[in-house]
Amino acid sequence: xxxxIRITSFLICLLCFKQTIHAQQYYxxxxxxxxxxxxxxxxxxxxxxxxxxxFGTINGLNxxxxxxxxxFRNDPEDSTSIGSNFIRCLYEDKNGSLWxxxxxxxxxxxxxxxxxxxxxxxxxxxxxxxKEDKTGRLWLISKSNLFSYxxxxxxxxxxxxxxxxxxxxxxAIAADGTIWISTTTAILKKYMxxxxxxITYSVLKSSETxxxxxxxxxxxxxxxxxxxxxxxxxxxxxxxxxxxxxxIVSLNPDKTDIYAxxxxxxxxxxxxxxxxxxxxxxxxxxxxxxxxxxxxxxSYSISDNVILTFCKDREGGLWIGTYFGGLxxxxxxxxxxxKYFPEYSKPSISxxxxxxxxxxxxxxxxxxxxxxxxxxxxPVNNVFTSFKPTCTKTSIAYHNIHGLLATGDSLWxxxxxxxxxxxxxxxxxxxxxxxxxxxxxxxxNNFIITIFQTxxxxxxxxxxxxxxxxNRPTDDFSPVPDFDTQVQTLWEDENGTxxxxxxxxxxxxxxxxxxxxxxxxxxPKDTNSLCNNYVNGVFEDSGKNLWxxxxxxxxxxxxxxxxFTRYTKAGMPDNLIFRILEDDKKNLFVSTSKGLVCxxxxxxxxxxxxxxxxxxxxxxxxxxxxKDTDGRMxxxxxxxxxxxxxxxxxxxxxxxxxxxxxxxxxxxxxSSNMTASPLNESIIYTKTISLPYDQSTLSIAFAALxxxxxxxxxxxxxxxxxxxxxxxxxxxxxxxxxxxxxxxYRFLVKGSNSSGIWNSKEASLAIQISxxxxxxxxxxIVYTIIFLGISYLLIKSYFNRLFEKNRRRFEVLxxxxxxxxxxxxxxxxxxxxxxxxTPLTLIKMPLDKLMRKQNSNAEINYNLNIFQQxxxxxxxxxGIGYIFNSTQSLLTELTSGIEYSYSDQLHFNVYFGQFxxxxxxxASTVTFFGVSAAFYFASSHPKSLITxxxx
Numbered sequence: 017x018x019x020x021i022r023i024t025s026f027l028i029c030l031l032c033f034k035q036t037i038h039a040q041q042y043y044x045x046x047x048x049x050x051x052x053x054x055x056x057x058x059x060x061x062x063x064x065x066x067x068x069x070x071f072g073t074i075n076g077l078n079x080x081x082x083x084x085x086x087x088f089r090n091d092p093e094d095s096t097s098i099g100s101n102f103i104r105c106l107y108e109d110k111n112g113s114l115w116x117x118x119x120x121x122x123x124x125x126x127x128x129x130x131x132x133x134x135x136x137x138x139x140x141x142x143x144x145x146x147k148e149d150k151t152g153r154l155w156l157i158s159k160s161n162l163f164s165y166x167x168x169x170x171x172x173x174x175x176x177x178x179x180x181x182x183x184x185x186x187x188a189i190a191a192d193g194t195i196w197i198s199t200t201t202a203i204l205k206k207y208m209x210x211x212x213x214x215i216t217y218s219v220l221k222s223s224e225t226x227x228x229x230x231x232x233x234x235x236x237x238x239x240x241x242x243x244x245x246x247x248x249x250x251x252x253x254x255x256x257x258x259x260x261x262x263x264i265v266s267l268n269p270d271k272t273d274i275y276a277x278x279x280x281x282x283x284x285x286x287x288x289x290x291x292x293x294x295x296x297x298x299x300x301x302x303x304x305x306x307x308x309x310x311x312x313x314x315s316y317s318i319s320d321n322v323i324l325t326f327c328k329d330r331e332g333g334l335w336i337g338t339y340f341g342g343l344x345x346x347x348x349x350x351x352x353x354x355k356y357f358p359e360y361s362k363p364s365i366s367x368x369x370x371x372x373x374x375x376x377x378x379x380x381x382x383x384x385x386x387x388x389x390x391x392x393x394x395p396v397n398n399v400f401t402s403f404k405p406t407c408t409k410t411s412i413a414y415h416n417i418h419g420l421l422a423t424g425d426s427l428w429x430x431x432x433x434x435x436x437x438x439x440x441x442x443x444x445x446x447x448x449x450x451x452x453x454x455x456x457x458x459x460x461n462n463f464i465i466t467i468f469q470t471x472x473x474x475x476x477x478x479x480x481x482x483x484x485x486x487n488r489p490t491d492d493f494s495p496v497p498d499f500d501t502q503v504q505t506l507w508e509d510e511n512g513t514x515x516x517x518x519x520x521x522x523x524x525x526x527x528x529x530x531x532x533x534x535x536x537x538x539x540p541k542d543t544n545s546l547c548n549n550y551v552n553g554v555f556e557d558s559g560k561n562l563w564x565x566x567x568x569x570x571x572x573x574x575x576x577x578x579x580f581t582r583y584t585k586a587g588m589p590d591n592l593i594f595r596i597l598e599d600d601k602k603n604l605f606v607s608t609s610k611g612l613v614c615x616x617x618x619x620x621x622x623x624x625x626x627x628x629x630x631x632x633x634x635x636x637x638x639x640x641x642x643k644d645t646d647g648r649m650x651x652x653x654x655x656x657x658x659x660x661x662x663x664x665x666x667x668x669x670x671x672x673x674x675x676x677x678x679x680x681x682x683x684x685x686x687s688s689n690m691t692a693s694p695l696n697e698s699i700i701y702t703k704t705i706s707l708p709y710d711q712s713t714l715s716i717a718f719a720a721l722x723x724x725x726x727x728x729x730x731x732x733x734x735x736x737x738x739x740x741x742x743x744x745x746x747x748x749x750x751x752x753x754x755x756x757x758x759x760x761y762r763f764l765v766k767g768s769n770s771s772g773i774w775n776s777k778e779a780s781l782a783i784q785i786s787x788x789x790x791x792x793x794x795x796x797i798v799y800t801i802i803f804l805g806i807s808y809l810l811i812k813s814y815f816n817r818l819f820e821k822n823r824r825r826f827e828v829l830x831x832x833x834x835x836x837x838x839x840x841x842x843x844x845x846x847x848x849x850x851x852x853x854t855p856l857t858l859i860k861m862p863l864d865k866l867m868r869k870q871n872s873n874a875e876i877n878y879n880l881n882i883f884q885q886x887x888x889x890x891x892x893x894x895g896i897g898y899i900f901n902s903t904q905s906l907l908t909e910l911t912s913g914i915e916y917s918y919s920d921q922l923h924f925n926v927y928f929g930q931f932x933x934x935x936x937x938x939a940s941t942v943t944f945f946g947v948s949a950a951f952y953f954a955s956s957h958p959k960s961l962i963t964x965x966x967x
């Protein structure tokens with residue numbers, strides 16, 4: 017009897033164990049305060065119409081874009097901040113306004129101005145729920161009382177729905193518009209629009225004598241029915257038409273009560289229920305329930321069992337708010353990677369560094385690790401068995417496993433420096449062991465790296481310093497000639513040629529039947545040679561091409577042409593390649609030290625999967641890949657083993673909206689509610705911004721709102737006015753511009769989701785960098801006026817100087833001309849004076865002589881006295897007297913006039929008959945007039961002159 021009870025207990029535990037194993041196929045991503053969340057207690061959540069996620073905590077409101085949390089908290093000095101940090105509920109109305117229920121009333125958030133305003137209706141305290149009906153009327157619960165608010169008339173109305181006030185617990189609005197409320201007294205009420213009142217539709221009763229039922233949450237399903245979450249009775253399914261209740265989950269496995277807090281319909285046949293003791297997933301098809309709870313040694317389980325809120329995003333992912341564990345995200349499974357890693361609370365693989373993988377004829381998967389021994393996995397029943405050294409003959413020799421080969425009922429196990437074990441698959445015990453020895457048919461090294469069985473059934477052992485063939489009849493080994501190097505892996509092609517990859521000596525191949533041998537090496541001068549002499553793996557694809565994984569990249573070998581094609585610059589994340597497998601669509605899956613690559617050799621398409629996609633680690637391991645007959649692939653890494661079916665991968669076709677989410681100016685984040693902010697509204701909605709010249713160092717952040725694998729979202733940006741081409745980003749979502757020159761720019765950014773689906777609609781921001789005041793338009797106008805004025809003055813001055821210069825030049829020319837004329841006159845009159853002086857002298861000398869000599873002739877003396885005294889009685893005698901009296905002075909003037917300068921002046925009066933001249937003139941003029949006067953007189957009185965000459 018006791019034995020029967022123990023067996024029954026064991027079977028129950030085994031069933032529970034299997035269920036737990038199955039449940040842990042749900043892998044969650046966690047966000048805590050260390051990631052920017054304001055508090056780890058997340059009470060409410062929603063996704064707004066723009067695609068941003070909002071989370072209310074007990075210490076602030078958070079907006080999440082997939083990368084960063086923007087936190088809104090109360091600021092006593094800012095009247096536009098939220099009034100309380102304790103957030104209870106969230107709702108976005110049809111106008112896009114966010115209603116925030118706090119323990120101090122309702123605050124409405126304007127996303128354009130990023131400001132909060134208090135709901136202007138007094139009497140509302142702590143608000144716990146919001147809903148909006150089809151007419152736009154808002155229903156809310158405050159202090160467990162029900163209110164409705166008409167946003168058009170701005171009138172609020174209270175409703176009495178129970179005999180006792182303060183019993184309303186939840187609101188639900190069905191797809192057909194029906195309004196439901198629940199009370200803490202287990203009553204469901206339905207709103208009647210005609211009477212503007214609620215009627216009791218059903219009462220949840222219990223025949224148990226325990227504490228009364230209290231409804232905490234009602235959730236509308238797509239088919240019109242309701243999920244009823246209770247405080248102590250779990251979750252019920254309420255059939256609206258039949259008014260019947262059906263239990264979904266009632267008790268925890270330990271028979272304790274289930275406190276249901278929130279519900280979410282993830283699919284038509286799948287409901288998720290958040291409780292105080294984890295998540296229950298109910299399938300309506302087979303009515304099976306799966307419990308997902310926190311596993312303390314599983315970093316991929318939910319972080320806390322107390323579930324407060326669910327939010328399903330547009331991509332189908334589920335956001336889970338917990339009481340202590342922050343946020344948990346369960347993305348839609350576009351790429352499902354099952355994970356195997358050490359877990360100490362339940363059976364699992366025993367090591368992290370997974371090396372060799374193989375499968376036996378019983379369907380068991382054998383996994384060798386370098387730090388935890390040997391593991392057997394029953395993939396059907398999810399049973400794990402570990403084998404570790406126990407210092408007995410039937411245990412494996414060492415925990416560091418490298419080579420594995422399952423053949424028949426035997427498993428060949430190669431260890432690191434501890435020889436070769438032969439394990440019986442059925443009994444799980446080692447039946448033979450081989451160590452290195454000095455004999456002719458001994459292994460020469462205890463480091464067994466790889467074990468391979470040919471088509472003919474021969475078993476080859478690759479060691480650190482050579483290749484050996486196992487001799488079945490004699491149960492010993494023979495060295496294979498010309499393999500005195502470390503053999504990393506082996507492969508046999510369809511022709512029976514053995515290809516051996518070595519560490520440092522390239523590839524060595526030989527055909528036992530054809531007796532052909534050869535080698536392939538890296539040649540730095542030949543791009544058609546092997547990529548690297550350190551070769552880690554070889555694989556023959558469906559097209560009979562050989563692919564080699566090396567330390568220097570991936571390369572394809574065409575056997576008929578003896579030619580390599582290298583893929584070292586084809587977008588691979590790293591050139592350290594470990595192993596290669598091919599799926600049914602001829603895609604190659606390549607393990608590297610920086611992720612798993614899916615590569616299509618036909619079109620060159622390449623996609624890299626990393627830890628963000630669900631891998632245990634980006635770094636894989638040597639000789640660790642296996643493809644099962646059903647197409648499932650296994651790859652070993654340094655953190656465990658992953659498996660997946662490539663044909664189950666789903667492409668994420670959702671097109672993410674792209675927003676500019678942040679702006680920093682001179683390394684200082686700018687928001688619209690800052691003093692003297694250049695933003696008039698939130699950067700999300702801003703289309704144009706103007707900045708002064710000394711604020712031209714910018715950093716612009718942006719986000720494509722795809723949350724499945726945000727780390728794999730890609731971006732492309734361009735700054736028009738500065739960049740000519742688009743710049744693509746894979747790992748960064750912020751760009752920097754240092755000291756943009758004054759001018760007009762336009763920043764454009766596009767984004768894609770994790771599957772490479774791009775949103776052709778760009779987010780844009782026009783940026784105007786104003787020049788400094790000395791480079792402004794008005795400054796240039798002033799500069800132009802000044803320039804024109806200076807130019808005018810310079811030109812005017814130039815022409816004035818030119819005019820003055822020309823005037824002076826003309827004066828000089830005039831003076832030179834006058835001087836030339838003057839010299840000509842002087843020369844002329846000098847010559848004339850000489851010519852005149854001689855006859856005058858001849859006239860005067862006789863007269864002087866006659867006058868000095870007293871003539872006996874009285875008449876002559878009389879006439880001479882008349883000449884001398886100037887007493888002339890007639891015209892002729894007057895002329896002769898004038899000539900006589902003037903002869904001496906004229907001769908004197910003619911003599912001295914030649915010596916006068918140009919500027920010397922004379923003043924004289926000439927009275928000569930009708931001829932008169934008075935004024936100042938020079939000597940030449942005097943001479944001219946003197947002579948002219950004499951001639952004039954002579955010409956006017958020729959007879960008198962002649963008569964006197966005769967006398």
